[in-house]
Amino acid sequence: MWYFLALGAALFALGLFGVITRRNTIGILMSLELMFNAANINFVTFNKCIQGGSMAGQLFAVFIVVIAAAEATVGLAIVLLVYRNWRGIGSDHYNVMKW
Amino acid sequence: MGPLSSLVYFPLIGMVIVMCLPKEAKVAIRWTSVGASIIPLVVSFALTIDYFFGHAATGLMAYVEGPYDWIPSLNVQYYLGADGISIPLLALTGLLSTLSLLASFNIENRVKEYFAFFLLLEAGMMGVFVALDFFLFYIFWEVMLVPMYFLIGVWGGPRKEYAAIKFFLYTLFGSIFMLVAILILYFTSTPHTLNMMTLIQSGSRLPYMLQMICFIFFFIAFAIKVPVWPFHTWLPDAHVEAPTAVSVILAGVLLKMGTYGMLRVSWPMFPAALKDMAFWIALLGAIGIIYGALVSMAQKDLKKLVAYSSVSHMGYCMLALGAFSSAQAITGCMFQMVSHGLITGALFLLVGVLYERAHTREIAAFGGLGSKLPVYSSIMFFFAMASLGLPGLSGFVSEVMIFLGSFGAVNQVLVGISVLGVVLGAAYILRMVQRVFLGDFDLAKWGKLTEINTLELVTVTPLMVLTLWIGVYPKPLVDLMSATLNKLITLMQR
Amino acid sequence: MTQTAWIIPFLPLLAFTMIVFFLRWKEKVASGFSIAMIVIDWVLSLIILAEALGRHGASYEAKILLTSFKTFNLELGILIDPLTAMMLVIVTTVGSCVQIYSLGYMKDDPRFSRFYAYLSLFLFSMLGLVLANNYFMIFIFWELVGLTSYLLISFWFEKKTAADAGKKAFITTRVGDLGFIVGLMLIAAYCGTFNYQGVFEKAASGTVPVGILTAAAIFIFCGAVGKSAQFPLHVWLPDAMEGPTPVSALIHAATMVAAGVYLVARSMPLFVTSADASMVVASIGLITAFIAASIGLVQNDIKRILAYSTVSQLGYMIMALGLYGYDTANGEHSAGYVAGTLHLMTHACFKGLLFLGAGSVIHAVHTNDIQEMGGLRAKQPRTAMTFMIASLAIAGIFPLSGFWSKDEIVASTAHHPLFFVLTLTIAFMTAFYMWRLCFLTFFGQPRNQHRYDHAHESPGTMTWPLVFLAALSVCAGWVALPWLEHGFSSFVYHGEPHHAEPEYLLMIVSTLVSLSGIGLAWLMYHRKAISADQVAAKFKPIYTLLYNKYYFDELYDLIIVRPIVNLGNKLWSFDANVVDGAVNGTAWLTVVWSDAKQWFDATIVDGAVNGAGWLVRQSAAGLRFLQSGTLQFYALFIAGLVAAIGLYRYFGISYTPTTTGLVTIFFLIGLIVLWYVSRSIWRRSTPAAAAEVEEHSVRVEDK
Secondary structure (H helix, E strand, O other): OHHHHHHHHHHHHHHHHHHHHOOEHHHHHHHHHHHHHHHHHHHHHHHHHHHOOOOHHHHHHHHHHHHHHHHHHHHHHHHHHHHHHHOOOEOOOOOOOOO | OOHHHHHHHHHHHHHHHHHHOOOOOHHHHHHHHHHHHHHHHHHHHHHHHHHHHHOOOOOOOEEEEEEEEEEHHHOEEEEEEEOOOHHHHHHHHHHHHHHHHHHOOOOOOOHHHHHHHHHHHHHHHHHHHHEOEHHHHHHHHHHHHHHHHHHHHHHOOOOHHHHHHHHHHHHHHHHHHHHHHHHHHHHHOOOOOOEHHHHHHHHOOOOHHHHHHHHHHHHHHHHHHOOOOOOOOHHHHHHHHOOHHHHHHHHHHHHHHHHHHHHHHHHHHOHHHHHHHHHHHHHHHHHHHHHHHHHHHOOOEHHHHHHHHHHHHHHHHHHHHHOOOOHHHHHHHHHHHHHHHHHHHHHHHHHHHHHHHHOOOEHHHOOOHHHHOHHHHHHHHHHHHHHOOOOOOHHHHHHHHHHHHHHOOOOHHHHHHHHHHHHHHHHHHHHHHHHHHOOOOOHHHHOOOOOOOHHHHHHHHHHHHHHHHHHHOOHHHHHHHHHHHHHHHHHHOO | OHHHOOHHHHHHHHHHHHHHHOOOOOHHHHHHHHHHHHHHHHHHHHHHHHHHHHHOOOOEEEEEEEEEOOOOEEEEEEEEOHHHHHHHHHHHHHHHHHHHHHHHHOOOOOOHHHHHHHHHHHHHHHHHHHHEOEHHHHHHHHHHHHHHHHHHHOOOOOOHHHHHHHHHHHHHHHHHHHHHHHHHHHHHHHHOOOEHHHHHHHHHHOOOOHHHHHHHHHHHHHHHHHHOOOOOOOOHHHHHHHOOHHHHHHHHHHOOOHHHHHHHHHOHHHHOOOHHHHHHHHHHHHHHHHHHHHHHOOOOEHHHHHHHHHHHHHHHHHHHHHHHHHHHHOOOOOOHHHHHHHHHHHHHHHHHHHHHHHHHHHHHHOOOEHHHOOOHHHHOHHHHHHHHHHHHHHHOOOOOHHHHHHHHHHHHOOOOHHHHHHHHHHHHHHHHHHHHHHHHHHOOOOOOHHHHHHOOOOOHHHHHHHHHHHHHHHHHHHHHOOOOOOOHHHOOOOOOOOOOOOOHHHHHHHHHHHHHHHHHHHHHHHOOOOOHHHHHHHOHHHHHHHHOHHHHHHHHHHHHHHHHHHHHHHHHHHHHHHHHHHHHHHHHHHHHHHHHHHHHHHHHHHHHHHHHHHHHHHHHHHHHHHOOOOHHHHHHHHHHHHHHHHHHHHOOOOOOHHHHHHHHHHHHHHHHHHHHHHHHHHHHOOHHHHHHHHHHHHHHHHO
16 A cells, blocks of 8 residues: 555655646646546545445546546646747746736 | 695605705795695694694594514604694694795805705604604704704805704714613513504513613703703804704704603603603703803894794793693793794794894894884894793793793792792893883994895794784683693603 | 772873874874873872761772782782872972973973973883882882983983983992882792782781791882982982973972882881881981981082982981881880871972972073072062972971971970981971072173073963972971861871870970071071181081081992992903813813824834834835746745645644744744845846736737
């Protein structure tokens, strides 16, 4: 079980690192997916090892996959719009919300 | 709508109509408001006659409207009624209002607002005299304050703002005490009620201290209105600065509301407190009589003299109210209220007539007007004599009744001292008469003075007739009030 | 007729009303109407007198209830007894004479009609006063005669002295009325009625304490003191001579001033219950009579002399009545009541005549100063003749009317030596000053030739009343001849009819005294055997004192008028400064207080609020840099926070204040670090880049 958890943590850390450091918005989105999947691994793992019979963890993983797909769709649509407006998808391009 | 409601609402309707009229239509505004005040005048006189023949023997509340629930959650009711002490005052209010409106025709500035305020004032005055629910009473009491404030403050003399604010604050100061007392009564009654008639019964059952507090609070509110020495200093300022017609209303009606309130509310409601305070009230009355007369003597302004004479005359009322156990004294008090309304109202009207022509009211500026203005002087002399209590005129009847009645009912030395007021009254009135009407006439200065005109004559004639009538044959007025007063006195002596 | 006697006062009232409302501009009609009314009244009064004589002293009373209170009734009514009948005749007689006389005297006066109106109003009030059957009514008319007296004294109100005199008369008598009112209150409180009979019965019944009765009697007497110009309120009457002379004759000699005497006579049942009160009355009368007579000795104004004479004679009457009360209270017989009332009647005749005569003289010479007259007997024979008859009558010369009444008065003082002596002294002085007046006016050489040349006898309307009154002055006393079986004393009396035997010794003494007074006047002013100036110089202090009327006016001015006026002024400034000052002070304090509160609000409360705002703004100004707008930054922030919480949980740190504090500090430090980082990022991002972004966004918006 620890291996699974370690994998989840590594994936999460990778995703986080990606989110923080990537400038490309699509990259950020991809990193986010990594983090989602890290969470999924954790859910599945905990479900398998701790809960036993209940399928709640598995169910959540499925939900997250679905939502991640939707989220990716919305995110990509936003990115598309951002690109149309700013002609670029670097995350430092559209900091109009800055102070 | 019952007759008493009509007394209150016709002026209000008139006010609304006046407000709808264009402000250039001065003539229409004036006559509309006179019309709106004539209806209550006629109604109030009809009520007087009807009461005299129908109810005076029993002295009960008549023409009662209600009690209808108004604000049921607070048990506030719409409850009107009139008896022997409110009927004469209603008639007085109706009469003086119409006469004052007639006397206001010379107002040229902001005519519309003036008449609208005046009608609102009339509605308030009528309301105070007919209200039998403390909530209504308080509302009407306060409603008068606002138009009065504006009437003095906008159309008044040189120091009008000062006078208006002084009047307003003074009265408001008193009203607050009244409100507190009303609330005390409200919360101590079970079930909570503001109905005066039931409170008259329950008020007397209050613990002594509470009675005393309520009594004093009401007394302050009413005393300021009367005004009782030493709460009187708003009066000279307000009277002097107010326009003529407003002075008439102030002296003729507003002052009476104080004494009316005492008779209606605080006297019968708190008999235990009254018994202990009677001497002090009579003392204040006696001080007022002497003090007012002496100060009148020092006045250089005609209107101020009349104003201070009011302090003196209302002192008689207070003396009589101190001697509450005597039917005669209390009757005298009511008489004094009516007759002071007539006489002082007329004196203010007449001073206004002179002021309008001469543009000064300084006594020293005149002299010998008797030869130039014989009619005006005769009328003024008539009311001057009425004011100093000449037999055959109404002032005498009330003074004598008060003296004779209070002699056995309060401290006799106090009454003896108050009688001095008769001499002092003669002194200041005659000083005034001599300086203004007798002596040499300054032809160069006052050669252009014109005699009193018809409209002005019309306004004072009813007052003359009534003054003379009451003075010569007071019996009807006594009969009108005596049964009610006897009931009240029984309540006061519980 | 007696039953309809109530009509008597209303005839003059009718005249008054008619003149005021309809006849004001028709002088002839006005005066004619007024005279007709009073003459009718006179006839009616005579009938009533005859009927009263026929009833042998029984009285008639009629009343209607005016209004009633729990304790007592106020009623309106008339009472006709011999005293009333006598007063009615006096008033209407003098009233008729004066009204006719005024036709001549007041001719060409611009307010002629008004004069008649006032006279009628006066007669209405006076007749009402006389007819009243209770104290309340008499008080009403009492005040009304005061009013008309005021109006008539200040009739020529353009003259300041006249206006002043009117005011003085009104106020001075009102001081007396003050006492009257208190007396009324006592009566009301203790007798429960105002009706004469009721009061007297109550007083006689002994249920009312004597102290109260004494007080009531004295207080009622106060009214008489004011109205009848008794010491110490006598000062108004001489001044009242500023009024037209017929007025002086009618009101201030014959009728109104006698009302005080009438009141005392009327209230006699009250006085006889209290010897003290009666003694007060008698003493006041004596003092007045003496003071006034002595002042009269040296005056030069013809009307003022007569006025002081009036005061003095009224003092006589009051004294006689007082002595009667005193003696009766002590159970002795006295002629005082008859003497007083008789003198009231005779005095009305001759004093009315004297005034009218004086008016006739003034009418002729247009001055009041007797030093400017002299020798007028030649110019005004009729006036002079009647005047001298009256002077003889007042001096008390046999057999004129004054002799009989004065004799009675002297007789009534017989038991009281002091009174007796002073009464005779006063009689002497009276004879002296009256004849001084006569000699100076009608005899000798004219001292002012110009005035003398213009003098002329007055018209018939003026002289015929003189003649009529002269006849009365001669005869009026004969009703009281001591030899009569049923004379005056068995008609007007109190208690039992008192029939005095003629006392020849007294008659001779008093006649001698009067004659010596006349003789001295003759010596001094006609023969000039004794120089008046030398006498005056010799008794300089006394002369000055008398000439200045004992300085009463000055004294009153000093101790009463001025203090009251000053007090008025003081109280006014007290009112304006202290009472009003308190009010304004309260207002001022309120204003100051609200100013203070305003300051407090503006600086402290608002300061706190603004300070808070400022603090927020300042901290926000710093913290806003956290809002970098960079997604990654936010993500890092969140991650850091989660990591922190994770660490926190991982190390299992419990929530103690210390640890919480530490964590908070770490958190803050973290924040500051982040802030610093973001600041530096912001610094590094070039303005150009920012501008580009700006431009870009603008472009987008344009689209």
